[in-house]
Amino acid sequence: QKEVEQNSGPLSVPEGAIASLNCTYSDRVSQSFFWYRQYSGKSPELIMSIYSNGDKEDGRFTAQLNKASQYVSLLIRDSQPSDSATYLCAVNPPSSGSARQLTFGSGTQLTVLP
Amino acid sequence: GAVVSQHPSRVICKSGTSVKIECRSLDFQATTMFWYRQFPKQSLMLMATSNEGSKATYEQGVEKDKFLINHASLTLSTLTVTSAHPEDSSFYICSARMGLTNEQYFGPGTRLTVT
Numbered sequence: 718q719k720e721v722e723q724n725s726g727p728l729s730v731p732e733g734a735i736a737s738l739n740c741t742y743s744d745r746v747s748q749s750f751f752w753y754r755q756y757s758g759k760s761p762e763l764i765m766s767i768y769s770n771g772d773k774e775d776g777r778f779t780a781q782l783n784k785a786s787q788y789v790s791l792l793i794r795d796s797q798p799s800d801s802a803t804y805l806c807a808v809n810p811p812s813s814g815s816a817r818q819l820t821f822g823s824g825t826q827l828t829v830l831p
Numbered sequence: 832g833a834v835v836s837q838h839p840s841r842v843i844c845k846s847g848t849s850v851k852i853e854c855r856s857l858d859f860q861a862t863t864m865f866w867y868r869q870f871p872k873q874s875l876m877l878m879a880t881s882n883e884g885s886k887a888t889y890e891q892g893v894e895k896d897k898f899l900i901n902h903a904s905l906t907l908s909t910l911t912v913t914s915a916h917p918e919d920s921s922f923y924i925c926s927a928r929m930g931l932t933n934e935q936y937f938g939p940g941t942r943l944t945v946t
Binding site for chain 2: 749809824
């Protein structure tokens, strides 16, 4: 089992719809969770971090964390064509030690259709 | 968010030469910096973890004598690709970890082409 799993997609949604991106992780005691957006040919950009169970909202983005189910998701409301990118889920497992390395999923490619 | 710069953004070099890439955290002190490599349409691959004033920790399969990392200060880490070969052509990206939050902020990346 991969440490961090994401559906690779591609996921296509119409403009204005809600895009839902999902991620599961294997290390039950992981504490820090992140979503990054990566446009083609560019480096990843941090868009959300979440540390406790529940929802965290920032503008059109909502991150949801359920530690019991080892599940983290990202909702994008009112999706825009400019949201078309690859979304990377990242987890900081305790196994990373003091270096706090992130373990990344393989990413979900999102396309928002005009 | 925090800002990480990387220089150069793009470099073309001849086989056998060495290339140095700089990574700087501009508005925070980074306890740890990371170096990644990404081939087209593939996932990020962690190459090494760098802490200020100590030797870098390399991931399995990454040659430490080929990819030299120096972390001179809390805001600067460098990666030197020595004796580069065409198979080293890739997108090299650094990130810096903000201590309190564990958030990692990425530099814009360096696209290396070895001819």
